[in-house]
Amino acid sequence: MRVLPAIDLMNGDIVRLTQGDFSRKSRYSVSPVEAVQRWKEVGFSMVHIVSLDGAKDGTSLYQDIFPAIVREGVDIQFGGGIRSVEQIGRYFELGVRRVIVGTHAVSSDSFWGEAVERFGSDRLVLALDIKDGFVATNGWAVTSDQTFGQAIERIGIDLVKHVLVTDIRRDGGLSGIDVGFYRDLLEAYPGLNMIPAGGVTGAEDLERLEEIGVREVVVGKALYERPEIIDVIRRNNYLG
Structure with a gap:
């Protein structure tokens, strides 16, 4: 299993939200x-970057920062506000390794299939953020009427390789993973x-996720x- 350190961007700053609430954020x-650079020095092989502005309303996609970031030599997984196949292609041109799509994949009947046809499923990550059992979109501001299963079956499970699943109730709260949910x-x-x-x-959450077969996990506020969680990640070889 490998840990992907999270960098969430809002108004150009690194922030962490609590339970997806834009009014409850920590700024770093x-x-x-x-x-x-810091995560590269630690030894992480991939960094997870999200534009919260983009996820919420499709703005601030931060394309200008990626040339400098990619030069650091760490694989980047990026998402937040991706609304077209052309945008996906642009991030790949900038050197991003994997692109995350959530809102538009859930709301469009054809978008995900078109993206997979053009780029393949290995470099695309479907984001299904869950709130009270249903998929939330638009930066978690809108709760749909689709469950995880309904959403992924509609999109086409054969077209999906990677799924980023955020348990919104737990996000940013340092409250521990709901292992049963992911199991x-x-x-x-x-x-x-x-x-x-x-x-x-901390260590217990990571070890329990590894036990149930998780291969990658995003870690944000705890890092x-x-x-001290970095010592656990190094000791258990979660750097990737």
Whole structure:
């Protein structure tokens, strides 16, 4: 299993939201490039970057920062506000390794299939953020009437390889992972690379996720506010 350190961007700053609430955010005084440099020094092989502005309303897609970030030599997984196949292609041109799509994949009947046809499923990550059992979109501001299963079946499970699953209730709260939630999804969809996000607090969460078969996990606030977790990640070889 490998850990992907999270960098969430809002108004140009690195922030972490609590339970997806834009009014409850922690701001960190480090630039995106400096953060990537820090995670590279630790030894992480991939960094997870999200534009919260983009996820919410499709603005601030931060294309200008990627030349400097990609030069650091770490693989980047980016999402937030991607609304077209052309935008996906642009991020690949900038050197991004994997692109995340959530809102538009859920709301459009054809978008995901078109993206997979053009780029292949290996470099695309479907984001399904779950709130009270249903998929939330538009930066978690809108809750749809689709469950995880309904959304992925409609999109086409054969077209999906990676799924980023955020448990919104746990995100940014340092409250611990709901392992049962992810275990149920892995048992129902064993062929997917299920990437949990939201709630990791320390060694126990990471070890329990590894035990149930998780191959990648996004960790955010714990890395910024509980730096001792880095020792756990190194000791257990979660750097990737």
